[in-house]
Amino acid sequence: MAKELTSRSENYSQWYNDLVVKADLADNSAVRGCMVIKPYGYAIWEKMQAELDRMFKETGHVNAYFPLFIPKSFFSKEASHVEGFAKECAVVTHYRLMNDPNGKGIIVDPDAKLEEELIVRPTSETIIWSTYKTWIQSYRDLPILVNQWANVVRWEMRTRLFLRTTEFLWQEGHTAHATSQEALEETERMVNVYATFAEKFMAMPVIMGAKSANERFAGAVETYTIEALMQDGKALQSGTSHFLGQNFAKAFDVRFATKEGTEEFVWATSWGASTRLMGALIMAHSDDNGLVLPPKLAPFQVVIVPIYKQEEQLLAISEKVESIVSKLKSLGISVKYDNNDNKKPGWKFAEYELKGVPVRIAIGPRDLENGTVEVARRDTLEKQVVSMEGIELFVQKLLNDIQENIYNKAFAFRKEMTTPVETYEEFKDVLQNKGGFISAHWDGTSETEQKIKDETKATIRCIPFDQIPEEGKCVYSGNPSKGRVLFALSY
RNA sequence: CGGGGUGUAGUACAGUUGGUAGUAUGCCUGGUUUGGGACCAGGAGGUCGUCGGUUCGAGUCCGGCCACCCCGACCA
Numbered sequence: 001m002a003k004e005l006t007s008r009s010e011n012y013s014q015w016y017n018d019l020v021v022k023a024d025l026a027d028n029s030a031v032r033g034c035m036v037i038k039p040y041g042y043a044i045w046e047k048m049q050a051e052l053d054r055m056f057k058e059t060g061h062v063n064a065y066f067p068l069f070i071p072k073s074f075f076s077k078e079a080s081h082v083e084g085f086a087k088e089c090a091v092v093t094h095y096r097l098m099n100d101p102n103g104k105g106i107i108v109d110p111d112a113k114l115e116e117e118l119i120v121r122p123t124s125e126t127i128i129w130s131t132y133k134t135w136i137q138s139y140r141d142l143p144i145l146v147n148q149w150a151n152v153v154r155w156e157m158r159t160r161l162f163l164r165t166t167e168f169l170w171q172e173g174h175t176a177h178a179t180s181q182e183a184l185e186e187t188e189r190m191v192n193v194y195a196t197f198a199e200k201f202m203a204m205p206v207i208m209g210a211k212s213a214n215e216r217f218a219g220a221v222e223t224y225t226i227e228a229l230m231q232d233g234k235a236l237q238s239g240t241s242h243f244l245g246q247n248f249a250k251a252f253d254v255r256f257a258t259k260e261g262t263e264e265f266v267w268a269t270s271w272g273a274s275t276r277l278m279g280a281l282i283m284a285h286s287d288d289n290g291l292v293l294p295p296k297l298a299p300f301q302v303v304i305v306p307i308y309k310q311e312e313q314l315l316a317i318s319e320k321v322e323s324i325v326s327k328l329k330s331l332g333i334s335v336k337y338d339n340n341d342n343k344k345p346g347w348k349f350a351e352y353e354l355k356g357v358p359v360r361i362a363i364g365p366r367d368l369e370n371g372t373v374e375v376a377r378r379d380t381l382e383k384q385v386v387s388m389e390g391i392e393l394f395v396q397k398l399l400n401d402i403q404e405n406i407y408n409k410a411f412a413f414r415k416e417m418t419t420p421v422e423t424y425e426e427f428k429d430v431l432q433n434k435g436g437f438i439s440a441h442w443d444g445t446s447e448t449e450q451k452i453k454d455e456t457k458a459t460i461r462c463i464p465f466d467q468i469p470e471e472g473k474c475v476y477s478g479n480p481s482k483g484r485v486l487f488a489l490s491y
Numbered sequence: 492c493g494g495g496g497u498g499u500a501g502u503a504c505a506g507u508u509g510g511u512a513g514u515a516u517g518c519c520u521g522g523u524u525u526g527g528g529a530c531c532a533g534g535a536g537g538u539c540g541u542c543g544g545u546u547c548g549a550g551u552c553c554g555g556c557c558a559c560c561c562c563g564a565c566c567a
Contacts, residue, residue, distance in 0.1 A: 013561085013562095014561090017560095017561090028559075028560075030558085030559085032558080032559070084566090085566095087565070087566090088565080088566070123567095152567095154566070154567075156565075156566060156567090157492075157563095157564075157565055157566085158561095158562090158563080158564090158565080158566090163567085164566070164567070168567080170567085217567095236567095237567060238567090239567095240567075272567080273567090274567060276567055305526095306525095307525065307526050308525070309524080309525065341525090343525095343528085344524080344525050344527090344528075344529060345525060345526065345527070345528095346525085346526085346527035346528050346529085347527085347528040347529085348527090348528085349526095349527050349528075350527065350528045351528075353527095362526070364525090364526055365526090366526070367526095374526075491567090
């Protein structure tokens with residue numbers, strides 16, 4: 001029986017939910033707002049992790065691990081930080097359960113109350129900077145370039161698989177530097193790493209830029225972001241890199257002796273990307289037939305489906321497949337041979353399309369006779385019969401083509417969906433009838449941004465790094481502006 | 492936290508005026524099939540979310556509670 005997906009045009013949100021569940025990426029769990037990431041989904045996340053981890057290490061970072069729990073008092077040390085996160089923290093108050101003396105079940109042992117409550121980390125700046133205090137005395141101890149892979153908890157009011165879950169997986173980099181300049185360079189370096197990853201691996205074009213004050217991370221002096229555009233015209237913040245100035249060093253009293261013998265507060269950055277990238281990946285490329293994965297992140301890039309009548313035919317096919325598999329593997333191409341006899345070829349075709357496997361090879365008696373195979377590409381759903389001879393090179397090129405094609409497609413879409421506007425009327429019209437990024441002049445004030453948000457729900461996604469200096473008038477207030485910023489509805 | 496919805500077999504659902512639970516799919520056995528989600532035969536699987544009430548009798552009616560999902564406000 002078919003696993004029917006809701007179409008994107010019918011209900012985009014439903015389509016997304018259906019897709020995540022039916023492609024076996026993740027499921028809702030017994031715990032409100034928390035998901036189970038299933039093996040196929042987790043395999044994609046592992047691919048992302050592996051590549052990001054490699055890029056972090058290439059830029060000089062090392063991994064470490066800090067505690068899940070943070071003493072409550074740590075949170076009050078940085079004022080804007082606590083304000084940003086206080087409303088969404090899970091708090092541990094007790095450490096023991098007991099049998100309910102009044103009957104069945106178990107209760108929290110009232111005698112096991114913690115003297116100081118522990119916060120389940122929503123992010124680790126505080127626990128890490130309290131630790132850095134003990135690591136840093138001299139300029140010789142700097143820089144510290146640490147990343148951690150972890151889970152964090154943010155008690156969001158409303159959740160969506162991958163896009164916003166109560167618990168999510170991410171990495172958070174926390175670096176310490178002797179100078180403002182150096183920390184700023186680091187902040188920029190890491191947002192570039194994210195952008196490179198998004199474009200080269202996820203095949204997802206992003207716009208790099210700075211956040212406005214309203215959208216900045218709680219406790220940051222400056223937040224850089226990569227913003228991607230989803231197929232429904234909404235923006236998705238896909239990675240952020242923060243210049244924290246000396247805020248956390250001051251909050252946790254982290255000072256160092258300079259070469260000159262003076263004492264100064266340490267400069268900080270933090271940067272993170274989460275399982276939300278999975279949501280971005282899903283929405284960036286997929287269609288009404290299911291997932292479309294970029295070859296560089298697909299758990300397996302090629303699936304081979306045998307078509308046969310009798311056992312002897314399967315044996316003959318398997319023999320051919322074996323050599324194809326080894327040739328593909330020698331080129332570093334990952335491949336799955338699905339010789340499961342319980343499912344018919346047609347079922348497998350549909351299933352692997354749903355799961356977004358980039359290339360499918362079918363091989364049957366007809367092919368054995370002709371020395372050919374049928375190759376189908378997921379992005380365009382095109383099929384062609386090609387010679388078995390040199391198939392590995394054909395597939396290698398095809399995988400590259402697919403990676404490039406889905407990037408180009410997403411890029412063209414974003415271009416089409418980025419609209420410059422001059423008036424507020426136009427702004428509202430585009431927002432309502434077209435969506436996407438709106439490139440508009442803004443007077444630079446928080447008040448204006450807030451008013452636009454209140455009236456239209458659109459926010460400034462970023463002030464692009466490649467902003468062209470241009471005299472203009474704020475689309476809302478009419479006050480002078482020096483360049484355009486990008487507005488959009490966002491996830 | 493407001494609004495809406497749903498809890499019945501692994502999953503998705505149906506269940507009429509209240510009469511002792513069914514369909515599809517999946518699963519197990521056997522056989523036939525296999526180039527776009529196969530078919531036949533047999534079989535296993537449910538204290539109907541939970542607590543209470545009405546009743547001779549409750550999946551069904553009434554009340555409380557719980558959970559999850561969806562839509563908003565908050566956020567990555």
